[in-house]
Amino acid sequence: MILREIFFFLFGGTAVLCGLFMLTRKSALSGAVSLVVCFLSFAGLYAMLDAPFIAAMQVLVYAGAIMMLIIFVIMTIDLSAEERRAEKPVIVGGIIAGAIVAAAIALYSITVRGLPHITGAARIDGSVTHIGAVMFSKHVLNFEMLSLLLLVALVGAVVLGKKKAKEG
Amino acid sequence: MMNSDWMFLGTTTARAVFMWGLTLVFILINIFLERKICAFVQDRVGPNRAHICGVRLFGFILNFADAVKLIFKEDILPPFVNKAYYIAAPAVIMTIALMGAAVVPFADDLTVGGFTLPMQALNLNVGFLYILALTSLSVYSLVLAGWGSNSKYPLLSAMRSSAQMISYEISMGLSLVGLVMVFGSVDLGQIVKAQGGLIAGVVPRWGIVVQPLGALLFAVASLAELNRTPFDLPEGESEIIGFHVEYSSMKFALFFMAEYANIFVASAVFAALFLGGWQIPWLTTAAIKEHAAPVFRTVSIVALAAMMAVAALLVRFYRKRPYQWKDLRRIEGPVLLSALGLGALLAVAGIVASYVITPGPIMAALLACGLQMAAFCGKSFFLCAFVILVRWTLPRLRYDQLMALGWKIMLPLGLANLLVTGLVLLLKKG
């Protein structure tokens, strides 16, 4: 159906453009905002891929929590001094990296070209119930480890961010 | 496209437009309620001047005067703002506010002529995750407004409010997990359907009955997310400066329209999750369809009684009023009373019709749908009124109190609620 393709190019194009836009921004907040738009279009892509739960989580976790956190820190840290001293663009590195990227994409395209074109035939149930059932049966250990990791990250962030009483 | 496709497209659009329109109407209703409830709580009269041909509708018409004023105000774009963010912020918050009500079901599935329509603009199977996602996105509006204004006070306010909203989002999500465990679904349509039963044959199995603590936590958290008064530090109109000080005209109004739209969305979601949504207590859809005529008669009688009561109040007011109007407003009393009389006539006609006509299945289904929509709107209306009443009751929290409440009280309570719910469910199972 043509509608799916339109939406794929809409969301995918937005994602790529916003990613590129993010790279070229000077102000960190502009970059963060364009990255939020990028993540939102990712959520659209996930919704098209029969993964509504992942799409909702994308918006909640990436756009709502992680990017919000980054923006919050950007706003907390006084960037005016930093931004006045404009970031030195790494031109040579950029050119080299660009070349590497182009080569890699070319290489990747060639290798993928060798593969049979695959189309999404199977429809899966990406609902919360289904994902939850799988997550808490097959992946329960991973899940618990992940929650431990989050706890450790939380404690670590608090310890790191804590202002020392007397800073040397 | 096939016929059913067109049907699907048409009905979906109709449902979306209905919910959208309802949100917009509730913006007006909420502004009206805010003014009138505030006035009556403080023993004032409230808006009573603006009128169309003398009819003021108890001050409702002031909304239109207000809209005209705001539209024709000068729209100032301050010179050093970041234009893109500055303009985007009100648009973002308004868009999100209007999208919010889409997942809330407003009636039971309507079955007409073989078609079954879910009465929900967007029946996603991620349900309230959609609402949580939208809530987390609406923080961006505040951040963009604060940063885009390029001014200290909006920036400080934006940081304050984003910290507040992030903190309370967690409590909000956590308060709902218990409910989801009880009803076994995150889809709001399913949750509302699951609330139709009775506990011990008497008490409706509403979310507020099975999850009282969850309801309380959700109510407090949604008040905080709405930036309504005990938690209105983002706006802080009287003491601290809000994130929208640099805005003027319709852009400023959009922030407030979004706030009032969000009050409706939060009320609708609360009604759906904890007050049974469209469920009329002790009256299931099947029962309405089966006894369509008596139900209709009862509704007509109740409507008649309500209109008589309103008319009595009006007459009492007009007779006891110690002054006379000299302008067009003097025809207001007769106009309102004759409108009420017309309504009463209709109600009487309904009572008569319920004896004469035996309704067919389509009429019965439509009646059930209409009654449930009315129940949903009524619940939302009362919750909106409650939110506004709370504003005129409670003083604002200090910032440290706000954070302490969010992290030290609501979060542990939410976890405890989760634990208790899980234990009870486990014990029930086996």
Next chain:
Amino acid sequence: MAIIVKKAKLNVFEKVYIFEIARGIVVTIGHFCNSLINPHRLPTLNYPEQKRRLLPNYRGRLRLLKNETGELKCTACLLCVKACPANCLTVEAAPATPGAKRTPARYDLDVGRCIFCGLCVEACPFGAIDMNSGIYELADKDPARFIFTKEKLAQERGPQ
């Protein structure tokens, strides 16, 4: 010296706070219902339709008083002009005619400037002016109409 304010000891119900909130909401609901059922009892004055009862010493717009024969009591002595802190009075005496009492040829009051202090009334040795005219609806769109001439000041009679 700093005063240490002791926090009141709260009992359990007050500490939980929810019940106190509920009590507060009951109070506001009471006020709301009372206002809804008895709107005519609200203390608000519907101003253009209802007017406030003025106190006897309410200072309204200045007015010129007349004696029993219908002449102005004013003798154009200009003491009121001297007393006026806002310079809102302009008084000119009429050319003197022997045997007759002095009268003002011009007695202009600019209410745009007047601060309603009443010093002119106190300064007047003849009791020729007073301010308890009860005239207070002085708003106008045209500034020229703020200037009240002798005729206008003399003709309008408020309460008392």
Next chain:
Amino acid sequence: METTWYLYLAVAIFFIGLFGVLVRRNVFFYLMSIELMLNAANLVFVACARQRGDINGQVLAFFVMALAAAEACVGLAIVILFFRKRRSISLDSATEMHS
């Protein structure tokens, strides 16, 4: 929609992220580029999950998200600490490990 297209898109996004990591010296852009790369990986997971009719891909994507949250949390704490010590957020000024 062919899954291959999603893979192309994921590659493009991944390399945008990689490019950001290589070029930008502002630590916020560094972090955001890492998030972008993680997202590209997620897209591959979800696309392949749809392709294979296997829910495990989506579960993995969810795990990656939680991981990203943990990473951002610690990363930003380090950024704040770093900024407090150096008054700078450029990676170029982070040339020694201890202060």
